Structures are given as structure tokens and as C-alpha cells.
Amino acid sequence: MASPTGTENLGGIPAARIARLHADESATYAARRPASRAAAGNGIPGYLFGQPMHWMADWPMPFPFLVEKAAGATILDIDGNRLDDFCLGDTGSMFGHSPAPVARAIRRQASRGLTYMLPDPDAVDVGLLLQRTFGLPHWQIATTATDANRFALRVARAVTGRDRILVFNGCYHGTVDETFVRLIDGRPANRPGLVGEFRDLAQRTAVVEFNDVEALEAALSTREIACVITEPVLTNSCMVLPDSGFHDALRRLTRKHGTLLLIDETHTISSGHGGYTRRHGLDPDLFVLGKPVAGGVPASVWGMSEDVANRFAESERRREPGHSGMGTTLSANPLQFAAMRACLSQVMTPAAYEHMDTLAARLEAGLAAAIARHRLDWHVVRVGARVEFICAPGPLRNGGEAEHAHAPALERALHVALVNRGVLIAPFHNMMLVSPATRAAQVDRLVRAFGDIAALLKP
Numbered sequence: 001m002a003s004p005t006g007t008e009n010l011g012g013i014p015a016a017r018i019a020r021l022h023a024d025e026s027a028t029y030a031a032r033r034p035a036s037r038a039a040a041g042n043g044i045p046g047y048l049f050g051q052p053m054h055w056m057a058d059w060p061m062p063f064p065f066l067v068e069k070a071a072g073a074t075i076l077d078i079d080g081n082r083l084d085d086f087c088l089g090d091t092g093s094m095f096g097h098s099p100a101p102v103a104r105a106i107r108r109q110a111s112r113g114l115t116y117m118l119p120d121p122d123a124v125d126v127g128l129l130l131q132r133t134f135g136l137p138h139w140q141i142a143t144t145a146t147d148a149n150r151f152a153l154r155v156a157r158a159v160t161g162r163d164r165i166l167v168f169n170g171c172y173h174g175t176v177d178e179t180f181v182r183l184i185d186g187r188p189a190n191r192p193g194l195v196g197e198f199r200d201l202a203q204r205t206a207v208v209e210f211n212d213v214e215a216l217e218a219a220l221s222t223r224e225i226a227c228v229i230t231e232p233v234l235t236n237s238c239m240v241l242p243d244s245g246f247h248d249a250l251r252r253l254t255r256k257h258g259t260l261l262l263i264d265e266t267h268t269i270s271s272g273h274g275g276y277t278r279r280h281g282l283d284p285d286l287f288v289l290g291k292p293v294a295g296g297v298p299a300s301v302w303g304m305s306e307d308v309a310n311r312f313a314e315s316e317r318r319r320e321p322g323h324s325g326m327g328t329t330l331s332a333n334p335l336q337f338a339a340m341r342a343c344l345s346q347v348m349t350p351a352a353y354e355h356m357d358t359l360a361a362r363l364e365a366g367l368a369a370a371i372a373r374h375r376l377d378w379h380v381v382r383v384g385a386r387v388e389f390i391c392a393p394g395p396l397r398n399g400g401e402a403e404h405a406h407a408p409a410l411e412r413a414l415h416v417a418l419v420n421r422g423v424l425i426a427p428f429h430n431m432m433l434v435s436p437a438t439r440a441a442q443v444d445r446l447v448r449a450f451g452d453i454a455a456l457l458k459p
């Protein structure tokens with residue numbers, strides 16, 4: 001895992017071998033993509049730094065390919081290369097690309113108006129579906145998980161009259177400014193690299209390590225914390241599972257100290273129907289789900305308990321007139337409702353999760369076997385349909401360990417090598433999603449490709 005001297009983790013592979021693999025695979029990648037190279041090889045004209053979204057430059061390939069189309073769990077580029085897609089828009093398409101019921105709903109809605117600032121009959125159905133699926137009684141619609149988290153945190157502050165929040169080291173909840181706080185040499189500080197941030201975010205945000213109940217209790221006992229925001233499993237660095245009893249302690253301590261608990265299920269919705277919350281009986285005050293909730297159409301939902309809703313209503317009575325600071329014009333539009341209704345009722349079904357879970361277990365076992373066969377000191381973690389291989393020993397217990405377990409040079413080489421063998425995984429870490437459209441043959445191809453690359457790295 002983390003080198004105590006701070007040198008880069010190479011996963012036990014010589015640096016020269018990694019560099020050679022990356023160079024060879026990058027050349028192969030480029031040679032197979034003349035059309036993408038012509039269009040995007042030197043950046044796409046018209047865009048800042050050559051990409052419509054700055055993180056598209058972070059893909060590990062020499063240049064991103066242009067997508068011709070995607071369907072189910074397959075993606076086709078404009079040069080005719082077909083890939084098994086385990087990235088799935090990093091969760092936005094977790095239930096497959098253009099699931100048929102969602103595509104039908106979009107087609108139907110396309111001729112009925114796309115945004116009204118008014119509810120429609122689908123909105124009525126979606127409210128009930130959200131209650132039924134996730135168990136919380138009161139919901140609001142937003143467009144991104146970032147926004148949903150931001151609004152839920154506002155409610156937490158309004159309800160508790162406190163202005164500080166607590167995050168776990170290594171978290172990511174979207175571009176919510178106040179969550180960009182890290183432990184650096186054991187002290188809270190702004191996450192390095194923030195563009196244009198002018199505040200000391202650590203003034204209003206406490207940060208402790210995941211699974212550190214003692215530090216959590218010390219922070220909460222100040223009784224200054226409005227809300228703890230967390231994923232039930234840290235998924236945004238290398239994946240970190242909660243210790244047994246951690247969620248019980250988190251819930252008990254937040255209640256004891258008058259702090260609300262916001263569970264962000266945007267990634268862990270992979271856990272099963274109703275998310276990790278339902279599967280493991282968590283009892284959050286606030287709940288957020290973005291990305292896949294509308295089958296790939298931009299939408300997010302945030303829910304709250306009866307108690308929080310009552311307290312929020314009370315605080316609304318005291319609020320001075322004016323803008324709440326929450327909400328965006330295009331949120332809760334009829335296209336979102338049509339897509340969410342289809343997704344929640346026909347796509348995110350218990351049967352779909354059963355398929356995803358079974359194949360994800362097959363993927364986990366296949367990768368673990370390849371790691372063992374090649375005597376790599378790596379490990380595999382799985383949360384339902386979300387699987388990750390980590391090029392370091394495990395299990396990891398917190399965000400600090402997860403950060404050190406990253407092996408950027410090795411991961412980049414591996415990712416390009418996987419693409420050349422017909423497999424796309426998430427660009428930022430070694431994350432793979434299994435969708436209802438994914439087939440066993442695709443899982444087996446990924447396992448084989450991973451084994452072939454492992455053999456090159458550790459002959």
C-alpha cells in the first residue's frame with residue numbers, strides 16, 4: 001500500500017515495465033482510431049483546453065475516442081471499435097445505456113413539452129415511487145447530485161441552527177464547495193488544487209477519517225455540527241468499506257449530539273434495490289441520489305424524514321421573506337419525471353439488481369483469482385454491482401489509506417491496455433459497474449483481459 005516514504009505506489013511492478021506497457025498500448029490505441037485522432041487528437045476545436053468538459057482530458061488514453069453510439073453495456077466509437085462498457089458513464093448509465101422503458105418515455109415526452117415549471121401526472125407517480133423505493137416520506141427534485149447535496153445541507157443548517165458540517169477524509173459529493181476539505185498531515189485544510197477558492201473551508205467543515213468513531217465523537221460532541229454528509233461506503237477514492245458497527249455508531253452519535261445524517265447514495269445505489277440504506281437498514285435524516293435515477297437523463301432527488309420536514313416547516317415560518325438559495329429553473333421538469341417514472345418502476349427493479357449482483361460477484365471472483373495467480377499484492381472490493389480492483393493490499397480502512405493506495409502511472413497503463421482488449425472501465429480509478437444489460441460473456445472477457453495484462457506486468 002502507501003509507501004511510508006511518500007513515493008508513488010507502483011503496485012509492486014517495476015516503473016520501467018509500466019512505462020513500456022503504457023507507451024506500447026498508447027501507440028496501439030492511436031493506430032486503431034484515425035477518425036477520433038483527426039477530430040480530437042490535438043484537442044477538439046472550440047473548447048477550452050480542447051475538451052467540452054475539463055475532465056475529459058483526464059482519460060488515460062492518448063486522446064478520448066468519439067462515441068458513435070452506446071446501447072445496453074456496449075459502446076461503439078466512430079472508428080468502429082466496440083467496447084464492453086463497465087464505466088457506464090461512471091454511474092449515470094449504471095442501468096445500461098438507453099434502457100428501453102426510459103427511451104420510450106423520453107420519446108413520448110418529446111412531443112409533449114420539455115419544461116413547464118409545473119408538475120404533471122408523472123410527477124405524482126414519481127413522488128409515490130420515491131417513497132416506496134427509498135422509505136423516506138418527503139422529496140424534492142434537482143438536476144445533479146451536487147445540487148441535491150447542496151440543498152440538503154442548507155436544510156440541515158436551517159433546521160439545526162448550526163453552520164458547520166462534517167465530512168469524512170477522502171469524500172466526494174460533487175462540487176459542493178464546503179465538502180472540499182481534507183486531512184493534510186492530520187489537520188483539516190482545503191483540498192489541494194481547488195480553482196479560485198478564496199475561503200478557508202475548514203472553518204466551517206470538520207473532517208475526520210472514515211471508521212474513526214473516536215474522532216467522530218470528539219467532533220460531534222462540540223454540538224456545533226449541523227450535519228454529517230457521507231456515502232455509506234467511500235467510493236470516490238479507492239473503495240473503503242465501513243467497519244462492522246460503524247454505521248450504528250454514526251447514527252447513535254449523530255442523534256446523541258443533535259446532528260443530522262445525510263446519506264449520499266449516488267454511487268452506492270449499486271448495493272441493491274433502495275440502495276445501501278435499504279439493504280443495510282440505515283435510518284438517515286436526509287438522503288441524496290443523483291446520476292442514474294432517471295436512467296441517464298440529468299436528474300437527482302433528495303429526501304428527508306418526517307421529523308426533518310416538520311422542523312424545516314417550522315424554520316420556514318421564521319424565515320425572512322426572500323430567495324431560499326435553493327432550486328434551479330430546469331429542475332423538476334417533465335422530461336425528468338417521465339424518465340424517472342420509467343426508471344424507478346421498470347428499470348431499477350429487484351430482478352435487475354439480482355442479475356447485476358450475480359455478475360458482479362463473478363467479476364469479483366475472476367479478478368481476485370487473476371490477482372492471486374499472478375502473485376500481485378492487490379485486492380478487489382465490491383458493493384453490489386460496483387467492483388473495484390486496487391493495486392495495493394487491503395482492506396483499506398479510511399480515505400488517507402485510500403489516497404496512498406492509488407497507483408496513477410500503473411492504473412493509466414492498465415486502463416489503456418484494457419481498452420485495447422475491448423473493455424472500458426471508469427477513468428479515475430479502477431471502478432467497474434455491472435448493469436442489467438451486461439452479459440456473462442462480457443464479464444469473462446474483462447477477466448481474461450485483466451489476466452493477460454497482469455501476465456505482462458508480472459511475467
Ligand SMILES: Cc1ncc(COP(=O)(O)O)c(C=O)c1O
Nearest residue numbers: 144145146172173174266267290
Ligand atoms: C457520491 C457522489 N455524490 C455526488 C456526486 C456528484 O454528482 P454530479 O456530478 O452528478 O453532481 C458524485 C459524483 O461522482 C458522487 O460520487
